[in-house]
Amino acid sequence: MNNALVVPLIVPLVTAIVLIFLKNRIPAQRAVSAASVAANALAAAFIVYQVNDRGIQTLHMGGWIPPYGIVFVADMLAALLVLATTVIAGACLLYAFRTIGEQRERHYFYPLFQFQLTGVIGSFLTGDIFNLFVCFEVMLISSYALLVLGGTKRQLRETLKYMLINIISSSLFVVAVAYLYGAVGTLNMAHLAVRVAEAGQGGVLSVIALLFMIVFALKAGLLLFFWLPGSYSAPPAAIAALFGALLTKVGLYALLRTFTLIFYHDPGMTHAWIAWMAGATMVLGAIGAVAYTDLRKVLNYNVIISVGFIAFGIAVSNENALDGVVFYLLHDMIGKALMFSSAA
Numbered sequence: 355m356n357n358a359l360v361v362p363l364i365v366p367l368v369t370a371i372v373l374i375f376l377k378n379r380i381p382a383q384r385a386v387s388a389a390s391v392a393a394n395a396l397a398a399a400f401i402v403y404q405v406n407d408r409g410i411q412t413l414h415m416g417g418w419i420p421p422y423g424i425v426f427v428a429d430m431l432a433a434l435l436v437l438a439t440t441v442i443a444g445a446c447l448l449y450a451f452r453t454i455g456e457q458r459e460r461h462y463f464y465p466l467f468q469f470q471l472t473g474v475i476g477s478f479l480t481g482d483i484f485n486l487f488v489c490f491e492v493m494l495i496s497s498y499a500l501l502v503l504g505g506t507k508r509q510l511r512e513t514l515k516y517m518l519i520n521i522i523s524s525s526l527f528v529v530a531v532a533y534l535y536g537a538v539g540t541l542n543m544a545h546l547a548v549r550v551a552e553a554g555q556g557g558v559l560s561v562i563a564l565l566f567m568i569v570f571a572l573k574a575g576l577l578l579f580f581w582l583p584g585s586y587s588a589p590p591a592a593i594a595a596l597f598g599a600l601l602t603k604v605g606l607y608a609l610l611r612t613f614t615l616i617f618y619h620d621p622g623m624t625h626a627w628i629a630w631m632a633g634a635t636m637v638l639g640a641i642g643a644v645a646y647t648d649l650r651k652v653l654n655y656n657v658i659i660s661v662g663f664i665a666f667g668i669a670v671s672n673e674n675a676l677d678g679v680v681f682y683l684l685h686d687m688i689g690k691a692l693m694f695s696s697a698a
Contacts, residue, residue, distance in 0.1 A: 356404065359413040359426045361397040362436055362475045365390055370468035383464045384451055390468065391447055394475075395440040402433045412481070420482075420542035427481035427543075431680055435478045435607065438684050442599045442691045443471050449695050450592035458503050458590070466503070469496035470596065477604045483534070484541045486608060487527050490573070494520050497601060500593050501585060512588040519581045523572035530565035537562060546616045555619035563617040563624050570612065574605030575661050577631040583642065583654040586694075594650070595694035598657050599687045606664050610679065613668060621671065629669035635662030649697045656693070660686050 369390035376382045404411055405428055415424040428436070447467065454463055473493025480486050498520075502513040535541055537558055538549035550559060575582045582602070586594050609628070617624055639658030646652050664686070667679035 356411040356413050356428075358397065358401060358404065359411055359428055359479060360415070362394050362401070362440070363426075363472055363479065365394045365397065366468040366471040366475070370465040370472065373465040373468065374462065377460060377462065380456065380459050383459065387447055387464045387467065388444075391440060391444045391471075394471070395437070395444060398433070398437040398440045401428050402430070402437050404428075405430050405433045420540070420545055424485055425481040425542060426479045428479055432478045434680075434684060435603075435687075436475050438687050439471065439474055439478070439600060442687060443467075443596070445691060446592050446596045446599070446695070449595065450590075454590055454592050455504075461503060463500070463503060466496045466499050467596070470500065470600075472496075474600050474604055478607060481543050482541055483543055483546065483612075484531055487524070487531060490527070490604070490608075491524065493601070493604065494524070497597065500596075501589050503589070503593075506588075509588045512584045515581050516585040519572060519578075523569050526565060526572075527569045530562055530569060533558070533562050533565070543611065543615060550616050551619065555617060559617075560620060560623060563613075563620070564627070566612050566617070567609070567624060567627060570605050570609040571628075571631060571665075572605075574602045574609060574665070575635075575658055576605070576609075576628075576665050577635050577638075579635065579639070579658045579661070582658060583651060586654045586657065587650050591695060591697065595691045598653070598694045599691035602657060602661050603683060603687055606661065606668070606683065609665065610668050610676075614671060614676065618671070625669045625671055628665055632662045632665035632669055635659075635665065637662075650694075653690075653693050653697055657690060660690070 369386060373383055373386060376386065401411065411428045413426045418424070450463070470493060473489050473496060476489030477486055477493065480489055498513060498517055501516060502509050531541065538546060538553060540546055540549055553559060555563065572578055586597055613624055613628065636659055639655045639662060642655035643652050643659065664679055664683055667675045667682070
């Protein structure tokens with residue numbers, strides 16, 4: 355058991371609550387936000403060190419053992435993603451100080467920013483698939499507010515589109531989780547891997563696997579990405595950089611975890627579908643990119659191309675492909691944050 359695992363979640367959550375009470379004190383909000391992100395980066399670096407030194411780290415909240423308790427798990431992939439998230443968040447926060455505008459700062463930009471980090475980091479660290487749903491929702495609710503913050507007509511229009519697609523995917527997520535629990539009697543990811551292997555991935559479990567595939571594909575912008583270009587063009591550059599670096603990557607991470615740990619027994623069906631969606635996403639994203647001369651729109655379609663590229667590695671799912679997925683996922687997070695910041 356490692357209590358340090360909960361620190362990257364507690365720090366932004368507590369910071370967000372504190373910042374709500376500092377609404378009209380902009381310098382104080384900036385100072386607290388910067389200190390929080392710096393402390394979280396140090397905590398994330400410590401977790402990477404622990405995983406490298408001692409192996410996979412696990413925390414059972416309240417001492418409750420799975421499948422009944424909430425569990426957080428950090429292997430090297432999760433630890434590196436959390437570290438990358440905190441570094442990117444720090445860079446986006448510093449950029450926001452000079453670009454976001456006082457109006458947005460006074461309307462809870464910094465608390466929403468911290469809530470966003472809580473959801474993203476929780477998604478990377480959770481070892482329970484229902485907890486993954488909860489962290490997704492924390493991330494999405496804060497992203498709705500960040501997207502609409504400023505209240506322009508374009509932001510309102512794109513927020514409605516973004517909310518609609520995510521409400522549909524979240525509803526399917528709940529249905530998939532309920533069916534999965536009914537089929538195997540657990541939601542702990544490690545326990546699910548054992549139960550699905552024992553039951554064999556066929557019949558109802560194949561249908562459940564397809565449901566999860568649809569859910570995570572929608573959230574990652576895989577094939578059904580019509581909501582993404584407009585949603586990422588509407589907010590200011592600092593928010594767009596945060597979205598481009600993190601949001602689709604959480605969906606891809608969920609897809610990677612689910613179809614390498616739990617539903618990997620019938621690759622002829624599941625992974626073949628992922629491969630076809632990935633190929634179509636890359637082609638359509640490339641067509642979209644060459645169709646525009648506006649740099650922000652080109653970068654939006656570049657995000658889509660990257661989603662397809664990473665998903666194709668997940669579909670291949672051999673050792674070399676997965677190594678490439680991890681390497682590209684990490685560098686693409688940083689690259690997208692830099693590109694969106696530079697394109698302001």
